[in-house]
Amino acid sequence: METLALYVPRLLEKKENFAPGHRACSGCGEALAVRMVMKALGKNVIVVMATGCMEIISTQLPYTSWEVPWIHTLFENTAAVASGVVAGREALTRKGKASSRTKVVAMAGDGATADIGVQALSGALERGHDFTYICFDNEAYMNTGIQRSSATPFGAATTTQPVGKISMGQNTWKKDMPAIAVAHNIPYVATASPSYPFDLMNKVKKARDIEGPAYLHILSVCPTGWRTPSDLSVRIGRLAVETGVFPLYEVENGKYTLNIDPPQLRSVEDYLKLQGRFKHLTPEMIKEIQEKVEAKYAELVEKVLFYDGF
Amino acid sequence: MKRVGLESSLAIAEAVRLAGVDVVSAYPITPQTHIIERIAQMVADGDLNASYIPVESEHSAMSGCLGAAAMGVRTFTATAGQGLELMHEVLPVASAMRLPVVMAICNRALSSPLSIWGDHSDIMAARDSGWVQMFAENGQQAFDLTLCAFRIAEDVEVLLPTAINIDGFHLSHVIESVLIPEQGEVDKFLPELPRPYVLDPRKPLTMGDFATPELYIEAKKSQDVALRNSKKVILQAWQEFEGVFGRRYSPVETYRADGASVLLLTMGSFSEVAMEAIDRLRESGEKVGLIRLRLWRPFPFEEFRQVASQADLLVVLDRAVSFGGPGPVCSEVQAALYPLSKKPQVAGFIGGLGGRDITTEGFEDMIRNARKKADAGRLGEVEIIGVRE
Ligand SMILES: Cc1ncc(C[n+]2csc(CCOP(=O)(O)OP(=O)(O)O)c2C)c(N)n1
Ligand code: SF4
Numbered sequence: 156m157e158t159l160a161l162y163v164p165r166l167l168e169k170k171e172n173f174a175p176g177h178r179a180c181s182g183c184g185e186a187l188a189v190r191m192v193m194k195a196l197g198k199n200v201i202v203v204m205a206t207g208c209m210e211i212i213s214t215q216l217p218y219t220s221w222e223v224p225w226i227h228t229l230f231e232n233t234a235a236v237a238s239g240v241v242a243g244r245e246a247l248t249r250k251g252k253a254s255s256r257t258k259v260v261a262m263a264g265d266g267a268t269a270d271i272g273v274q275a276l277s278g279a280l281e282r283g284h285d286f287t288y289i290c291f292d293n294e295a296y297m298n299t300g301i302q303r304s305s306a307t308p309f310g311a312a313t314t315t316q317p318v319g320k321i322s323m324g325q326n327t328w329k330k331d332m333p334a335i336a337v338a339h340n341i342p343y344v345a346t347a348s349p350s351y352p353f354d355l356m357n358k359v360k361k362a363r364d365i366e367g368p369a370y371l372h373i374l375s376v377c378p379t380g381w382r383t384p385s386d387l388s389v390r391i392g393r394l395a396v397e398t399g400v401f402p403l404y405e406v407e408n409g410k411y412t413l414n415i416d417p418p419q420l421r422s423v424e425d426y427l428k429l430q431g432r433f434k435h436l437t438p439e440m441i442k443e444i445q446e447k448v449e450a451k452y453a454e455l456v457e458k459v460l461f462y463d464g465f
Numbered sequence: 466m467k468r469v470g471l472e473s474s475l476a477i478a479e480a481v482r483l484a485g486v487d488v489v490s491a492y493p494i495t496p497q498t499h500i501i502e503r504i505a506q507m508v509a510d511g512d513l514n515a516s517y518i519p520v521e522s523e524h525s526a527m528s529g530c531l532g533a534a535a536m537g538v539r540t541f542t543a544t545a546g547q548g549l550e551l552m553h554e555v556l557p558v559a560s561a562m563r564l565p566v567v568m569a570i571c572n573r574a575l576s577s578p579l580s581i582w583g584d585h586s587d588i589m590a591a592r593d594s595g596w597v598q599m600f601a602e603n604g605q606q607a608f609d610l611t612l613c614a615f616r617i618a619e620d621v622e623v624l625l626p627t628a629i630n631i632d633g634f635h636l637s638h639v640i641e642s643v644l645i646p647e648q649g650e651v652d653k654f655l656p657e658l659p660r661p662y663v664l665d666p667r668k669p670l671t672m673g674d675f676a677t678p679e680l681y682i683e684a685k686k687s688q689d690v691a692l693r694n695s696k697k698v699i700l701q702a703w704q705e706f707e708g709v710f711g712r713r714y715s716p717v718e719t720y721r722a723d724g725a726s727v728l729l730l731t732m733g734s735f736s737e738v739a740m741e742a743i744d745r746l747r748e749s750g751e752k753v754g755l756i757r758l759r760l761w762r763p764f765p766f767e768e769f770r771q772v773a774s775q776a777d778l779l780v781v782l783d784r785a786v787s788f789g790g791p792g793p794v795c796s797e798v799q800a801a802l803y804p805l806s807k808k809p810q811v812a813g814f815i816g817g818l819g820g821r822d823i824t825t826e827g828f829e830d831m832i833r834n835a836r837k838k839a840d841a842g843r844l845g846e847v848e849i850i851g852v853r854e
Contacts, residue, residue, distance in 0.1 A: 198666055199666045200666065201664045201666065203532065210675065211675055214671055214673075214674040214675055215674065215675055215676075215677065216674045216675065216676045216677070216680045216684075217674075217680070219671035219674065221669065221671050222669060223666060223669050224664040224665060224666055224668075224669045224670055224671075224672075225669070225670075225671045225672065226531075226532070226535050226664060226672040226673050227672070227673035227674070227675075228528065228531050228555070228558050228562070228673050229528070229554060229555065229558060231524070232524060232525060232528035232531075232555065234525075235520060235524070235525035235526075235528035235529050235532070236528045236529070236531050236532040236535075237532060238490070238518050238520065238525070238528075238529045238532060239488065239490055239518065239528065239529035239530060239531060239532025239533035239534075239535075239536075239540075240532035240533070240535065240536055240664065241532075242487075242488045242490070242516035242518050242529065242532070242533050242538075243487070243488055243516075243532060243533040243534075243535070243536025243537070243538045243540075243664075244536060245516050246487035246488055246515070246516055246533070246536075246538040247487075247536060247537070247538060249514060253536075253665075257666055274521060274522060274525075275521070275522070275524070275525050275528065277521070278520055278521030278522070278525055279525075281521075282518070282519070282520075
């Protein structure tokens with residue numbers, strides 16, 4: 156283990172294109188994910204970001220954490236702005252003033268992606284622009300104070316779907332955003348987690364290098380919103396994968412691959428019980444979640460097997 | 466240079482082609498469709514070497530323009546009515562981020578009831594978005610002002626988005642006699658786009674940061690100063706335009722205003738009808754004249770005061786309602802006149818909503834009516850004219 160600890164960091168890109176000193180909460184899984192994404196992307200990239208935690212924590216005037224060109228305009232239009240940046244790059248390339256090797260990467264939270272920005276994203280994916288879209292999913296509107304989104308999981312307490320005398324928190328199942336991306340027939344869709352850094356960075360590079368739209372969905376543990384200890388973010392991210400709550404997979408031109416396939420899924424309770432947002436759950440609700448997770452996971456395995464020729 | 470009979474919408478498309486626009490990001494809405502359809506055809510035929518983004522909404526149309534303009538390429542869009550409303554959130558971002566997008570607006574009434582026809586409700590609701598805003602009266606002006614818009618918006622002293630307003634249908638769909646210059650003449654007037662602040666990995670910039678109360682007001686002050694100062698460049702651009710093409714534009718244009726005791730003020734294509742009314746009244750010996758407000762933002766205080774202060778009565782036509790308040794143009798000109806010691810009385814009328822015509826007689830009546838009101842001391846009220854009770 157010790158030798159591994161010495162060796163593994165050496166494989167990582169040293170250069171930080173997302174500089175420290177930003178204002179994210181300690182233990183923020185989203186900032187960790189952004190940092191890894193930026194290590195993988197390199198310097199020849201233009202980042203388009205939505206309003207949300209990552210924007211607010213990294214660009215308070217007159218400071219910036221961004222070592223690459225970066226633009227933010229609004230909450231819901233990130234994919235559309237990215238379309239314009241790509242078109243601008245094309246125009247400049249025609250005139251020999253830019254190169255198509257400059258990659259355009261849009262970044263947004265789950266609210267900006269699955270709710271208010273889903274129209275702009277769908278339009279951009281359908282039009283086939285050559286860009287990568289990354290959703291940092293912390294399962295609620297964290298920047299504005301832990302309000303529910305359509306990516307909030309069943310049973311989670313949020314400030315707009317709180318637990319009360321007659322409410323058990325979120326009463327809907329998480330919107331399957333990667334499936335929506337897949338439905339656009341784009342060349343590359345993947346899920347990732349900063350708890351699996353190499354898997355994440357490989358996927359970022361793949362997405363970056365593919366011609367056409369690529370969509371990455373990264374589960375980002377938010378200690379503030381999930382009511383979790385700030386030193387457990389990496390472990391909780393792992394548990395999301397090991398329980399099957401958030402499987403890591405890729406869809407390349409429609410072909411599904413499961414990247415981490417634990418021989419046996421752990422009980423979802425291992426994941427849920429560490430989080431304050433689930434502390435009110437009854438055994439029945441946990442059972443319901445367990446069943447749903449298993450069913451979704453089986454569906455995914457079916458898709459993987461289908462492409463394996465079974 | 467050749468003279469052609471051309472629909473005003475197509476004249477704008479022609480200006481876009483001659484300007485060599487790089488990116489067009491647009492969404493269709495009546496009465497703007499002819500502009501973007503023609504541009505799409507030019508791109509499809511290879512006559513315009515541009516990227517055309519057929520976005521899924523106006524919100525995305527303007528957002529796409531932001532992205533392209535931030536890359537430092539020449540950017541155009543067009544819209545109308547509900548489309549401008551849907552863009553509303555994005556408009557002030559374009560100006561605050563100093564992104565020189567050019568937009569044609571085929572002014573259209575706002576729902577409800579749904580109306581595809583013209584008035585100025587759309588642009589008046591976007592008045593405070595920080596854009597340079599001008600109004601064209603005819604097809605030639607639509608063409609000319611579109612060319613000028615690129616020259617003004619992209620000037621490094623300005624770097625502000627610019628809108629050319631043309632009346633939906635009344636102007637957008639009218640075939641006009643238009644002089645179309647050669648490419649060489651356009652190139653003499655319109656330089657290559659300067660690219661002082663752009664997204665470029667070799668020189669990384671952070672654009673669109675967030676500001677605490679310590680810095681926000683400074684950002685807004687500098688934006689306001691930039692828009693006010695843009696008038697210098699606008700005047701210079703129009704002067705250069707005259708030098709190359711021989712046609713002259715000013716922020717406040719007049720018609721038979723010399724020695725007029727009553728001045729009518731209009732914006733956009735209705736000015737041409739108003740001119741006929743002025744001719745008729747002048748023929749019957751009345752000392753009336755016309756102010757055609759060409760530049761709406763930055764508001765040309767000096768030029769306006771100089772012309773308007775000589776009259777006794779100013780009759781203002783608004784083609785938008787500020788519900789429960791005075792007409793937006795009327796309140797603006799009243800505020801501009803208020804500090805003057807010698808100023809005309811102001812009579813405000815609202816008309817021409819949702820495509821309703823105002824005829825020559827209509828303007829004559831308006832002026833007579835204004836006189837009567839002034840004599841009776843009843844100028845305080847706004848009046849919506851031409852209503853069937
Ligand atoms: C049009 C609009 N509506 C609402 C907001 C307020 N707002 C800003 S960020 C945000 C939530 C962001 O949530 P998400 O996209 O999930 O990102 P996170 O902050 O959780 O990373 C909201 C609701 C806004 N900025 N613009
Ligand atoms: S609220 Fe959550 S996502 Fe936002 S900075 Fe804090 S930990 Fe990160």
